Amino acid sequence: MVRTRFAPSPTGYLHVGGLRTALYCYLFAKKNKGNFLLRIEDTDQERFVEGAVENLIKTLSWIRLDHDEGPLLDGSEKGEFGPYTQSKRTEIYKKHADELIEKGHAYRCFCTKERLEEMHNAQEKNKLPPMYDRTCAKLPQSKIEEKLASNTPFVIRQKMPYELIKFKDLVRGNVQFDGKIIDDQVLIKSDGFPTYHLANVVDDHSMQITHVIRGEEWLPSTPKHIALYKAFGWEHPEFAHLPLLLNSDKSKLSKRQGDVSVESYIEKGYLKEAIINFAAFLGWNPGSGEEKEIFTLEELEEVFSIEHIHKAGAIFNIEKLDWFNWRWQKEIFNKKIFPLAKEIDEKVEIDLSRKDQPKFAFTSSDKEEKFIEEKGKILLEICKKYLDKKYLSDKNISKMLVTVEEKILRDAKEVSSQIDFYFTLPNYSKELLTNEKMGVDFSWAKKSIEEAQKNLEKLDNWNIPEIKDVLTKIVERLECKNGQVFWPLRAALSGLDFSPGVFEIMYTLGKEKSLQRIKKALEKL
Protein backbone atom coordinates (compact mmCIF):
# COMPACT_ATOMS: atom_id res chain seq x y z
CA MET A 1 0.00 0.00 0.00
CA VAL A 2 1.14 3.50 -0.77
CA ARG A 3 2.09 5.50 2.28
CA THR A 4 3.18 9.12 2.13
CA ARG A 5 3.96 11.57 4.86
CA PHE A 6 4.17 15.28 5.42
CA ALA A 7 7.02 16.04 7.82
CA PRO A 8 7.12 19.69 8.87
CA SER A 9 9.31 21.05 11.60
CA PRO A 10 7.39 23.12 14.13
CA THR A 11 9.33 26.35 13.75
CA GLY A 12 6.32 28.52 12.96
CA TYR A 13 3.15 28.48 10.94
CA LEU A 14 2.34 26.42 7.89
CA HIS A 15 3.49 28.26 4.82
CA VAL A 16 2.24 28.03 1.27
CA GLY A 17 5.12 25.85 0.08
CA GLY A 18 4.49 23.42 2.91
CA LEU A 19 0.84 23.36 2.09
CA ARG A 20 1.55 22.46 -1.52
CA THR A 21 3.88 19.66 -0.45
CA ALA A 22 1.30 18.35 2.00
CA LEU A 23 -1.38 18.58 -0.68
CA TYR A 24 0.62 16.58 -3.21
CA CYS A 25 1.48 13.96 -0.59
CA TYR A 26 -2.17 13.75 0.32
CA LEU A 27 -3.38 13.58 -3.27
CA PHE A 28 -0.87 10.95 -4.26
CA ALA A 29 -1.83 8.77 -1.31
CA LYS A 30 -5.54 9.14 -1.92
CA LYS A 31 -5.23 8.59 -5.64
CA ASN A 32 -3.56 5.26 -4.87
CA LYS A 33 -5.91 4.33 -2.05
CA GLY A 34 -3.07 4.71 0.39
CA ASN A 35 -2.48 6.57 3.63
CA PHE A 36 -1.26 10.07 4.27
CA LEU A 37 0.67 10.46 7.52
CA LEU A 38 1.99 13.35 9.51
CA ARG A 39 5.31 13.46 11.32
CA ILE A 40 6.64 16.21 13.51
CA GLU A 41 10.34 16.85 12.97
CA ASP A 42 11.22 18.71 16.13
CA THR A 43 14.83 17.68 16.58
CA ASP A 44 16.11 21.22 16.66
CA GLN A 45 15.64 22.37 20.21
CA GLU A 46 16.65 25.93 19.46
CA ARG A 47 14.18 26.63 16.69
CA PHE A 48 11.19 25.00 18.32
CA VAL A 49 8.20 27.32 18.60
CA GLU A 50 5.61 26.84 21.29
CA GLY A 51 2.20 25.97 19.91
CA ALA A 52 3.46 25.42 16.39
CA VAL A 53 2.49 21.75 16.28
CA GLU A 54 -1.08 22.46 17.30
CA ASN A 55 -1.21 25.26 14.81
CA LEU A 56 0.09 23.13 11.99
CA ILE A 57 -2.44 20.39 12.60
CA LYS A 58 -5.25 22.90 12.97
CA THR A 59 -4.45 24.64 9.70
CA LEU A 60 -4.00 21.38 7.83
CA SER A 61 -7.27 20.16 9.18
CA TRP A 62 -9.07 23.39 8.30
CA ILE A 63 -7.91 23.04 4.76
CA ARG A 64 -9.18 19.45 4.88
CA LEU A 65 -5.85 17.69 4.63
CA ASP A 66 -6.36 15.38 7.58
CA HIS A 67 -3.76 12.72 8.17
CA ASP A 68 -4.69 9.06 8.48
CA GLU A 69 -2.49 7.92 11.34
CA GLY A 70 -0.46 9.45 14.11
CA PRO A 71 -1.20 11.94 16.84
CA LEU A 72 -4.34 14.00 16.99
CA LEU A 73 -4.56 17.50 18.34
CA ASP A 74 -5.67 16.32 21.76
CA GLY A 75 -2.59 14.14 22.08
CA SER A 76 -4.45 10.89 21.56
CA GLU A 77 -3.14 8.48 19.00
CA LYS A 78 -4.66 7.31 15.80
CA GLY A 79 -3.69 4.04 14.18
CA GLU A 80 -0.93 1.65 15.04
CA PHE A 81 2.20 3.68 14.45
CA GLY A 82 2.43 5.67 17.64
CA PRO A 83 3.25 9.32 18.02
CA TYR A 84 5.38 10.47 15.15
CA THR A 85 7.13 13.10 17.10
CA GLN A 86 10.85 12.84 16.70
CA SER A 87 11.84 14.45 19.98
CA LYS A 88 10.20 11.49 21.72
CA ARG A 89 12.27 8.95 19.83
CA THR A 90 15.85 9.97 20.61
CA GLU A 91 16.70 6.56 22.07
CA ILE A 92 15.69 4.86 18.85
CA TYR A 93 17.92 7.09 16.76
CA LYS A 94 20.84 6.62 19.12
CA LYS A 95 20.48 2.87 18.85
CA HIS A 96 20.50 3.07 15.08
CA ALA A 97 23.54 5.33 15.07
CA ASP A 98 25.42 2.88 17.26
CA GLU A 99 24.48 0.16 14.85
CA LEU A 100 26.08 2.14 12.07
CA ILE A 101 29.28 2.64 14.09
CA GLU A 102 29.39 -1.08 14.66
CA LYS A 103 29.03 -1.76 10.96
CA GLY A 104 31.67 0.82 10.09
CA HIS A 105 29.31 3.26 8.36
CA ALA A 106 29.64 5.93 11.01
CA TYR A 107 32.13 7.16 13.58
CA ARG A 108 32.37 9.36 16.61
CA CYS A 109 33.87 12.77 16.04
CA PHE A 110 35.40 14.68 18.94
CA CYS A 111 36.52 17.72 16.99
CA THR A 112 35.71 21.08 18.53
CA LYS A 113 33.77 23.76 16.72
CA GLU A 114 36.89 25.89 16.67
CA ARG A 115 38.91 23.23 14.89
CA LEU A 116 36.14 22.68 12.33
CA GLU A 117 35.93 26.37 11.67
CA GLU A 118 39.67 26.69 11.19
CA MET A 119 39.63 23.77 8.83
CA HIS A 120 36.76 25.21 6.80
CA ASN A 121 38.45 28.57 6.54
CA ALA A 122 41.65 26.97 5.30
CA GLN A 123 39.72 24.93 2.75
CA GLU A 124 37.88 27.97 1.53
CA LYS A 125 41.15 29.85 1.17
CA ASN A 126 42.49 27.11 -1.03
CA LYS A 127 39.23 27.03 -2.99
CA LEU A 128 38.45 23.53 -1.81
CA PRO A 129 34.95 22.43 -0.87
CA PRO A 130 34.50 22.71 2.90
CA MET A 131 34.40 19.15 4.15
CA TYR A 132 35.28 17.29 7.30
CA ASP A 133 38.72 15.72 6.93
CA ARG A 134 37.89 12.45 8.72
CA THR A 135 40.53 12.94 11.39
CA CYS A 136 38.36 11.21 13.98
CA ALA A 137 37.54 8.34 11.64
CA LYS A 138 41.16 7.32 11.87
CA LEU A 139 41.31 7.46 15.66
CA PRO A 140 42.58 4.22 17.25
CA GLN A 141 40.16 2.43 19.56
CA SER A 142 42.27 3.20 22.63
CA LYS A 143 42.08 6.91 21.92
CA ILE A 144 38.33 6.76 21.47
CA GLU A 145 37.89 5.01 24.80
CA GLU A 146 40.10 7.54 26.44
CA LYS A 147 37.95 10.43 25.13
CA LEU A 148 34.76 8.63 26.09
CA ALA A 149 36.06 8.02 29.59
CA SER A 150 36.87 11.71 30.01
CA ASN A 151 33.39 12.66 28.84
CA THR A 152 34.61 14.61 25.83
CA PRO A 153 31.56 15.76 23.90
CA PHE A 154 31.19 14.20 20.47
CA VAL A 155 28.92 13.87 17.49
CA ILE A 156 28.34 10.82 15.34
CA ARG A 157 29.16 11.26 11.68
CA GLN A 158 28.06 9.29 8.69
CA LYS A 159 30.96 7.77 6.76
CA MET A 160 29.98 8.62 3.22
CA PRO A 161 30.89 5.85 0.81
CA TYR A 162 33.30 7.02 -1.88
CA GLU A 163 31.18 5.89 -4.76
CA LEU A 164 28.73 7.13 -7.33
CA ILE A 165 25.22 7.22 -5.91
CA LYS A 166 22.49 6.94 -8.51
CA PHE A 167 18.77 7.03 -8.05
CA LYS A 168 15.62 7.59 -10.00
CA ASP A 169 13.53 10.55 -9.01
CA LEU A 170 9.87 10.29 -9.97
CA VAL A 171 9.82 13.89 -11.12
CA ARG A 172 13.35 14.38 -12.40
CA GLY A 173 14.35 10.98 -13.73
CA ASN A 174 17.86 9.64 -13.23
CA VAL A 175 20.03 11.67 -10.92
CA GLN A 176 23.50 10.93 -9.65
CA PHE A 177 25.96 12.34 -7.16
CA ASP A 178 29.55 11.52 -6.40
CA GLY A 179 29.87 10.35 -2.79
CA LYS A 180 33.48 11.51 -2.68
CA ILE A 181 32.51 15.14 -2.56
CA ILE A 182 29.69 14.81 -0.07
CA ASP A 183 30.58 15.74 3.47
CA ASP A 184 30.44 13.24 6.33
CA GLN A 185 27.11 14.30 7.69
CA VAL A 186 26.50 14.66 11.40
CA LEU A 187 23.91 12.07 12.42
CA ILE A 188 23.71 12.63 16.15
CA LYS A 189 24.41 16.08 17.55
CA SER A 190 26.39 16.59 20.73
CA ASP A 191 23.13 17.26 22.58
CA GLY A 192 22.06 13.73 21.78
CA PHE A 193 19.39 14.72 19.27
CA PRO A 194 19.55 13.33 15.77
CA THR A 195 19.87 15.56 12.71
CA TYR A 196 17.25 15.61 10.01
CA HIS A 197 19.08 13.06 7.91
CA LEU A 198 19.19 10.24 10.43
CA ALA A 199 15.78 10.80 11.95
CA ASN A 200 14.22 11.14 8.53
CA VAL A 201 15.60 7.87 7.25
CA VAL A 202 14.91 5.89 10.39
CA ASP A 203 11.37 7.20 10.61
CA ASP A 204 10.49 6.80 6.97
CA HIS A 205 11.59 3.22 7.29
CA SER A 206 9.74 2.49 10.50
CA MET A 207 6.61 4.26 9.24
CA GLN A 208 6.87 2.15 6.09
CA ILE A 209 6.75 5.18 3.85
CA THR A 210 6.70 4.11 0.21
CA HIS A 211 6.99 7.52 -1.43
CA VAL A 212 8.95 10.46 -0.14
CA ILE A 213 7.46 13.57 -1.70
CA ARG A 214 9.26 16.74 -0.66
CA GLY A 215 10.67 20.02 -1.92
CA GLU A 216 13.52 20.23 -4.39
CA GLU A 217 15.80 21.74 -1.76
CA TRP A 218 16.20 18.16 -0.50
CA LEU A 219 17.51 16.75 -3.74
CA PRO A 220 21.19 17.32 -2.85
CA SER A 221 20.83 15.46 0.45
CA THR A 222 19.08 12.48 -1.07
CA PRO A 223 22.38 10.64 -1.76
CA LYS A 224 23.17 10.92 1.96
CA HIS A 225 19.84 9.33 2.72
CA ILE A 226 20.28 6.61 0.16
CA ALA A 227 23.70 5.77 1.58
CA LEU A 228 22.08 5.53 4.99
CA TYR A 229 19.37 3.16 3.79
CA LYS A 230 22.05 1.03 2.22
CA ALA A 231 24.16 1.08 5.38
CA PHE A 232 21.19 -0.16 7.39
CA GLY A 233 20.47 -2.78 4.78
CA TRP A 234 17.06 -1.28 4.03
CA GLU A 235 15.42 -0.63 0.73
CA HIS A 236 14.91 3.05 0.13
CA PRO A 237 11.51 4.47 -0.73
CA GLU A 238 10.73 6.18 -4.02
CA PHE A 239 11.60 9.85 -4.17
CA ALA A 240 9.74 12.69 -5.82
CA HIS A 241 11.27 16.14 -5.51
CA LEU A 242 8.81 18.93 -6.10
CA PRO A 243 9.68 22.14 -7.92
CA LEU A 244 10.21 25.08 -5.62
CA LEU A 245 7.67 27.81 -5.05
CA LEU A 246 9.26 31.13 -5.90
CA ASN A 247 9.02 34.81 -5.04
CA SER A 248 8.42 37.15 -7.95
CA ASP A 249 12.21 37.57 -8.23
CA LYS A 250 12.54 33.79 -8.62
CA SER A 251 14.19 33.20 -5.28
CA LYS A 252 12.81 30.51 -2.98
CA LEU A 253 9.50 31.62 -1.53
CA SER A 254 10.09 33.45 1.69
CA LYS A 255 8.21 35.63 4.08
CA ARG A 256 10.51 38.51 3.36
CA GLN A 257 8.61 39.22 0.20
CA GLY A 258 5.04 39.10 1.35
CA ASP A 259 2.69 36.81 3.12
CA VAL A 260 3.44 33.14 2.94
CA SER A 261 1.56 31.76 5.90
CA VAL A 262 -1.56 29.84 5.06
CA GLU A 263 -3.21 31.27 8.13
CA SER A 264 -2.84 34.81 6.88
CA TYR A 265 -4.70 33.89 3.70
CA ILE A 266 -7.42 32.29 5.73
CA GLU A 267 -7.66 35.45 7.79
CA LYS A 268 -7.85 37.57 4.67
CA GLY A 269 -10.95 35.64 3.76
CA TYR A 270 -9.72 33.32 1.04
CA LEU A 271 -11.77 30.17 0.68
CA LYS A 272 -10.15 26.85 1.45
CA GLU A 273 -11.40 25.50 -1.87
CA ALA A 274 -9.62 28.31 -3.71
CA ILE A 275 -6.41 27.89 -1.76
CA ILE A 276 -6.31 24.16 -2.49
CA ASN A 277 -7.24 24.60 -6.12
CA PHE A 278 -4.60 27.25 -6.58
CA ALA A 279 -1.87 25.34 -4.74
CA ALA A 280 -2.59 22.21 -6.75
CA PHE A 281 -1.98 24.05 -10.00
CA LEU A 282 1.32 25.49 -8.89
CA GLY A 283 3.65 23.00 -10.54
CA TRP A 284 1.06 20.49 -11.66
CA ASN A 285 -1.71 20.25 -14.23
CA PRO A 286 -4.23 17.58 -15.12
CA GLY A 287 -2.54 17.02 -18.47
CA SER A 288 -3.23 17.00 -22.12
CA GLY A 289 -6.23 18.78 -23.52
CA GLU A 290 -7.80 19.42 -20.14
CA GLU A 291 -9.13 22.93 -19.90
CA LYS A 292 -11.08 22.55 -16.71
CA GLU A 293 -9.43 24.55 -13.97
CA ILE A 294 -11.87 24.44 -11.13
CA PHE A 295 -11.40 21.29 -9.12
CA THR A 296 -12.66 20.20 -5.75
CA LEU A 297 -10.33 18.29 -3.46
CA GLU A 298 -12.22 15.10 -4.35
CA GLU A 299 -11.79 15.72 -8.05
CA LEU A 300 -8.10 16.37 -7.55
CA GLU A 301 -7.79 13.05 -5.74
CA GLU A 302 -9.14 11.42 -8.87
CA VAL A 303 -6.92 13.06 -11.46
CA PHE A 304 -3.68 13.70 -9.64
CA SER A 305 -0.55 12.06 -11.01
CA ILE A 306 3.15 12.55 -10.43
CA GLU A 307 3.89 12.38 -14.15
CA HIS A 308 2.26 15.74 -14.62
CA ILE A 309 4.33 17.54 -12.04
CA HIS A 310 6.33 20.27 -13.72
CA LYS A 311 10.07 20.36 -13.23
CA ALA A 312 10.72 24.09 -13.13
CA GLY A 313 9.94 26.27 -10.13
CA ALA A 314 6.71 28.24 -10.05
CA ILE A 315 6.26 31.84 -9.03
CA PHE A 316 3.56 32.34 -6.46
CA ASN A 317 1.22 34.74 -8.19
CA ILE A 318 -1.43 36.26 -5.98
CA GLU A 319 -3.57 37.49 -8.87
CA LYS A 320 -4.30 33.95 -9.89
CA LEU A 321 -5.27 33.09 -6.33
CA ASP A 322 -7.70 36.00 -6.43
CA TRP A 323 -9.20 34.60 -9.58
CA PHE A 324 -9.58 31.11 -8.10
CA ASN A 325 -11.14 32.66 -5.05
CA TRP A 326 -13.65 34.55 -7.13
CA ARG A 327 -14.63 31.44 -9.09
CA TRP A 328 -15.11 29.50 -5.90
CA GLN A 329 -17.05 32.28 -4.23
CA LYS A 330 -19.33 32.24 -7.24
CA GLU A 331 -19.62 28.45 -7.19
CA ILE A 332 -20.60 28.42 -3.55
CA PHE A 333 -22.93 31.39 -3.92
CA ASN A 334 -24.79 29.77 -6.79
CA LYS A 335 -25.14 26.58 -4.82
CA LYS A 336 -27.00 28.59 -2.22
CA ILE A 337 -29.18 30.88 -4.29
CA PHE A 338 -30.62 28.38 -6.76
CA PRO A 339 -32.31 26.29 -4.10
CA LEU A 340 -33.22 29.51 -2.32
CA ALA A 341 -35.10 30.82 -5.34
CA LYS A 342 -36.95 27.55 -5.74
CA GLU A 343 -37.82 27.49 -2.09
CA ILE A 344 -39.32 30.95 -2.19
CA ASP A 345 -41.15 30.40 -5.45
CA GLU A 346 -41.37 26.92 -6.88
CA LYS A 347 -42.49 28.30 -10.20
CA VAL A 348 -39.55 30.65 -10.58
CA GLU A 349 -37.99 30.72 -14.02
CA ILE A 350 -34.25 30.86 -14.20
CA ASP A 351 -32.62 32.29 -17.27
CA LEU A 352 -29.12 30.96 -17.69
CA SER A 353 -28.40 32.43 -21.10
CA ARG A 354 -25.86 34.79 -19.67
CA LYS A 355 -23.06 32.65 -18.43
CA ASP A 356 -22.48 32.84 -14.68
CA GLN A 357 -25.15 35.51 -14.52
CA PRO A 358 -28.47 33.81 -13.86
CA LYS A 359 -31.65 35.86 -14.01
CA PHE A 360 -34.67 34.97 -11.94
CA ALA A 361 -38.25 35.60 -13.00
CA PHE A 362 -40.54 35.27 -10.01
CA THR A 363 -44.27 34.93 -10.22
CA SER A 364 -44.90 37.84 -7.88
CA SER A 365 -43.03 40.91 -6.76
CA ASP A 366 -43.48 39.86 -3.14
CA LYS A 367 -41.51 36.71 -3.81
CA GLU A 368 -38.87 38.65 -5.64
CA GLU A 369 -38.62 41.04 -2.71
CA LYS A 370 -38.19 38.11 -0.37
CA PHE A 371 -35.51 36.60 -2.60
CA ILE A 372 -33.55 39.84 -2.70
CA GLU A 373 -33.75 40.12 1.03
CA GLU A 374 -32.45 36.57 1.55
CA LYS A 375 -29.76 37.02 -1.04
CA GLY A 376 -28.68 40.19 0.71
CA LYS A 377 -28.23 38.22 3.90
CA ILE A 378 -25.92 35.76 2.15
CA LEU A 379 -23.89 38.62 0.72
CA LEU A 380 -23.76 40.31 4.08
CA GLU A 381 -22.41 37.08 5.52
CA ILE A 382 -19.58 37.15 2.98
CA CYS A 383 -18.77 40.77 3.82
CA LYS A 384 -19.24 40.36 7.54
CA LYS A 385 -15.59 39.90 8.42
CA TYR A 386 -14.67 43.18 6.77
CA LEU A 387 -17.55 45.33 7.90
CA ASP A 388 -17.76 47.51 10.93
CA LYS A 389 -20.18 46.15 13.51
CA LYS A 390 -22.37 49.23 13.31
CA TYR A 391 -23.35 48.35 9.76
CA LEU A 392 -24.53 44.88 10.54
CA SER A 393 -27.67 46.07 12.27
CA ASP A 394 -28.73 48.26 9.37
CA LYS A 395 -31.23 46.46 7.19
CA ASN A 396 -30.62 48.63 4.18
CA ILE A 397 -27.01 47.56 3.92
CA SER A 398 -27.82 44.09 2.74
CA LYS A 399 -30.22 45.57 0.20
CA MET A 400 -27.51 47.74 -1.25
CA LEU A 401 -25.10 44.83 -1.28
CA VAL A 402 -27.42 43.01 -3.65
CA THR A 403 -26.78 45.61 -6.32
CA VAL A 404 -23.03 44.96 -6.20
CA GLU A 405 -23.32 41.23 -5.97
CA GLU A 406 -20.71 40.50 -8.63
CA LYS A 407 -18.19 42.82 -7.12
CA ILE A 408 -18.64 41.26 -3.71
CA LEU A 409 -18.00 37.77 -5.02
CA ARG A 410 -14.90 39.13 -6.65
CA ASP A 411 -13.59 41.34 -3.90
CA ALA A 412 -15.67 41.49 -0.76
CA LYS A 413 -13.00 43.37 1.11
CA GLU A 414 -12.94 46.24 -1.34
CA VAL A 415 -16.70 46.63 -1.39
CA SER A 416 -16.86 46.47 2.37
CA SER A 417 -14.28 49.17 2.70
CA GLN A 418 -16.38 51.48 0.54
CA ILE A 419 -19.76 50.90 2.07
CA ASP A 420 -19.18 53.70 4.53
CA PHE A 421 -20.30 56.22 1.92
CA TYR A 422 -23.83 55.33 2.89
CA PHE A 423 -23.34 56.84 6.30
CA THR A 424 -20.88 59.58 5.54
CA LEU A 425 -20.42 61.16 2.16
CA PRO A 426 -16.73 60.97 1.27
CA ASN A 427 -14.89 64.15 0.49
CA TYR A 428 -14.60 63.94 -3.27
CA SER A 429 -13.13 66.27 -5.82
CA LYS A 430 -15.48 67.85 -8.35
CA GLU A 431 -13.70 66.03 -11.18
CA LEU A 432 -15.50 62.91 -10.04
CA LEU A 433 -18.75 64.41 -11.30
CA THR A 434 -17.37 64.47 -14.81
CA ASN A 435 -16.54 61.60 -17.11
CA GLU A 436 -14.54 62.23 -20.22
CA LYS A 437 -15.28 58.89 -21.78
CA MET A 438 -19.00 59.45 -21.51
CA GLY A 439 -18.89 63.02 -22.60
CA VAL A 440 -19.75 64.56 -19.28
CA ASP A 441 -17.97 67.84 -18.57
CA PHE A 442 -18.62 70.33 -15.77
CA SER A 443 -21.37 72.21 -17.52
CA TRP A 444 -23.12 69.04 -18.57
CA ALA A 445 -22.83 67.57 -15.09
CA LYS A 446 -24.36 70.74 -13.69
CA LYS A 447 -27.18 70.65 -16.17
CA SER A 448 -28.17 67.06 -15.57
CA ILE A 449 -27.86 67.21 -11.81
CA GLU A 450 -29.99 70.35 -11.71
CA GLU A 451 -32.55 68.69 -13.91
CA ALA A 452 -32.64 65.67 -11.60
CA GLN A 453 -32.92 67.87 -8.53
CA LYS A 454 -35.89 69.73 -9.96
CA ASN A 455 -37.81 66.59 -10.87
CA LEU A 456 -36.95 64.53 -7.83
CA GLU A 457 -38.15 67.26 -5.49
CA LYS A 458 -41.61 66.81 -6.93
CA LEU A 459 -41.57 63.02 -6.47
CA ASP A 460 -43.84 61.81 -3.67
CA ASN A 461 -43.60 58.03 -3.98
CA TRP A 462 -39.96 57.47 -3.13
CA ASN A 463 -39.36 53.98 -4.50
CA ILE A 464 -37.05 52.43 -7.03
CA PRO A 465 -39.45 52.19 -10.02
CA GLU A 466 -40.57 55.80 -9.58
CA ILE A 467 -37.04 57.11 -9.23
CA LYS A 468 -36.01 55.18 -12.29
CA ASP A 469 -38.94 56.58 -14.20
CA VAL A 470 -38.06 60.15 -13.34
CA LEU A 471 -34.44 59.77 -14.37
CA THR A 472 -35.23 57.91 -17.58
CA LYS A 473 -37.54 60.71 -18.61
CA ILE A 474 -34.77 63.23 -18.10
CA VAL A 475 -32.55 61.21 -20.42
CA GLU A 476 -35.28 61.33 -23.04
CA ARG A 477 -35.79 65.03 -22.64
CA LEU A 478 -32.09 65.85 -22.88
CA GLU A 479 -31.70 63.42 -25.74
CA CYS A 480 -28.55 61.88 -24.31
CA LYS A 481 -27.18 58.55 -23.14
CA ASN A 482 -28.27 57.09 -19.81
CA GLY A 483 -24.79 57.40 -18.43
CA GLN A 484 -24.68 61.12 -19.04
CA VAL A 485 -27.35 61.62 -16.45
CA PHE A 486 -26.66 58.68 -14.19
CA TRP A 487 -22.92 59.06 -13.83
CA PRO A 488 -22.81 62.57 -12.35
CA LEU A 489 -25.77 61.80 -10.18
CA ARG A 490 -24.34 58.59 -8.83
CA ALA A 491 -21.05 60.31 -8.16
CA ALA A 492 -22.88 63.08 -6.32
CA LEU A 493 -24.73 60.59 -4.15
CA SER A 494 -21.85 58.26 -3.35
CA GLY A 495 -18.73 60.36 -3.77
CA LEU A 496 -17.11 57.23 -5.22
CA ASP A 497 -16.06 56.02 -8.63
CA PHE A 498 -17.52 52.68 -7.79
CA SER A 499 -20.70 52.12 -5.83
CA PRO A 500 -24.05 50.38 -5.89
CA GLY A 501 -26.56 51.52 -8.51
CA VAL A 502 -27.92 55.04 -8.45
CA PHE A 503 -31.60 54.10 -7.91
CA GLU A 504 -30.77 51.81 -5.03
CA ILE A 505 -28.62 54.42 -3.37
CA MET A 506 -31.32 57.04 -3.60
CA TYR A 507 -33.91 54.68 -2.33
CA THR A 508 -31.89 53.55 0.68
CA LEU A 509 -30.67 57.04 1.50
CA GLY A 510 -34.20 58.39 1.36
CA LYS A 511 -35.49 61.53 -0.31
CA GLU A 512 -34.20 64.07 2.12
CA LYS A 513 -30.66 62.78 2.34
CA SER A 514 -30.46 62.22 -1.41
CA LEU A 515 -31.47 65.79 -2.19
CA GLN A 516 -29.01 67.07 0.39
CA ARG A 517 -26.18 65.32 -1.37
CA ILE A 518 -27.34 66.54 -4.76
CA LYS A 519 -27.35 70.10 -3.44
CA LYS A 520 -23.86 69.65 -2.10
CA ALA A 521 -22.66 68.52 -5.52
CA LEU A 522 -24.16 71.55 -7.21
CA GLU A 523 -22.32 73.78 -4.79
CA LYS A 524 -19.09 72.28 -6.05
CA LEU A 525 -19.87 73.04 -9.66
Add this chain to the structure above:
RNA sequence: GGUGCCAUCGUCUAGUGGUUAGGACAACGGGUUUUCAUCCCGUAAACGGGAGUUCAAUUCUCCCUGGCACUACCA
Protein backbone atom coordinates in the same frame (compact mmCIF):
# COMPACT_ATOMS: atom_id res chain seq x y z
C1' G B 1 34.30 28.31 -5.43
C1' G B 2 32.15 23.11 -5.69
C1' U B 3 27.91 19.89 -6.71
C1' G B 4 23.15 19.36 -8.53
C1' C B 5 18.49 20.79 -10.70
C1' C B 6 15.94 23.70 -14.20
C1' A B 7 14.81 26.73 -18.89
C1' U B 8 7.63 27.67 -23.87
C1' C B 9 3.84 34.50 -23.76
C1' G B 10 4.76 39.31 -17.91
C1' U B 11 2.66 34.90 -14.71
C1' C B 12 0.62 29.54 -14.23
C1' U B 13 1.09 26.12 -18.03
C1' A B 14 -0.37 22.50 -22.63
C1' G B 15 2.14 20.46 -26.59
C1' U B 16 4.81 17.81 -30.79
C1' G B 17 10.66 15.23 -34.92
C1' G B 18 6.57 18.44 -39.62
C1' U B 19 1.12 22.62 -35.25
C1' U B 20 -1.50 29.09 -37.76
C1' A B 21 2.93 26.63 -30.82
C1' G B 22 -3.05 25.83 -27.46
C1' G B 23 -5.50 27.37 -22.74
C1' A B 24 -5.91 30.31 -18.11
C1' C B 25 -4.53 34.86 -15.10
C1' A B 26 -2.98 39.77 -15.90
C1' A B 27 -2.77 43.79 -19.77
C1' C B 28 -5.06 46.34 -23.84
C1' G B 29 -9.23 47.44 -27.39
C1' G B 30 -14.50 47.05 -28.78
C1' G B 31 -19.71 45.80 -27.60
C1' U B 32 -23.81 45.15 -23.85
C1' U B 33 -24.68 47.82 -19.30
C1' U B 34 -26.79 53.58 -14.96
C1' U B 35 -20.25 54.06 -13.63
C1' C B 36 -16.82 50.20 -12.08
C1' A B 37 -17.50 45.21 -12.29
C1' U B 38 -19.92 41.05 -14.61
C1' C B 39 -20.93 39.09 -19.51
C1' C B 40 -19.71 38.72 -24.93
C1' C B 41 -16.11 39.59 -28.88
C1' G B 42 -11.28 40.73 -30.15
C1' U B 43 -5.74 42.37 -29.86
C1' A B 44 -0.95 41.97 -28.24
C1' A B 45 2.26 38.48 -25.95
C1' A B 46 6.72 32.80 -25.68
C1' C B 47 9.91 28.02 -27.54
C1' G B 48 17.46 31.86 -24.00
C1' G B 49 22.01 31.33 -27.53
C1' G B 50 25.34 28.19 -30.52
C1' A B 51 26.70 23.69 -32.68
C1' G B 52 25.37 18.60 -33.97
C1' U B 53 21.86 14.41 -35.53
C1' U B 54 17.87 14.70 -39.34
C1' C B 55 14.76 15.80 -45.45
C1' A B 56 12.88 18.53 -41.12
C1' A B 57 14.50 20.47 -34.35
C1' U B 58 10.72 24.35 -29.83
C1' U B 59 10.96 18.91 -29.32
C1' C B 60 16.79 14.45 -29.44
C1' U B 61 22.47 15.15 -28.11
C1' C B 62 26.44 18.37 -26.66
C1' C B 63 28.33 23.14 -25.30
C1' C B 64 27.39 28.04 -23.56
C1' U B 65 24.45 31.39 -20.97
C1' G B 66 21.05 32.36 -17.33
C1' G B 67 18.15 31.21 -12.97
C1' C B 68 17.67 28.53 -8.65
C1' A B 69 18.84 25.07 -4.77
C1' C B 70 22.37 22.77 -1.74
C1' U B 71 27.21 23.17 0.28
C1' A B 72 25.44 23.82 9.40
C1' C B 73 25.99 19.86 15.56
C1' C B 74 18.67 24.00 10.62
C1' A B 75 15.12 21.43 8.65
